[in-house]
Amino acid sequence: MEEYSAIYWAAACLVFWAGCGVSDVQLSDAVNLTCDVARLTVTQEAVLKETMSRLMKGENDGAH
Secondary structure, eight states: OHHHHHHHHHHHHHHHHHTTTOOHHHHHHHHHHHHHHHTOOHHHHHHHHHHHHHHHHHHHTTOO
């Protein structure tokens, strides 16, 4: 479970920040910075980026 704690921390930070109304470029930069700060593995980083992409796509489509 500990291997996923960094992803959960990173995702929670990003979702909170994204809810404050940032541009796609700012969010992309934040995702990259958060991955670095959280010291995610390549696999964890890919999971986080895919998750954020899906969340933002759903938000842009009006889905919640």
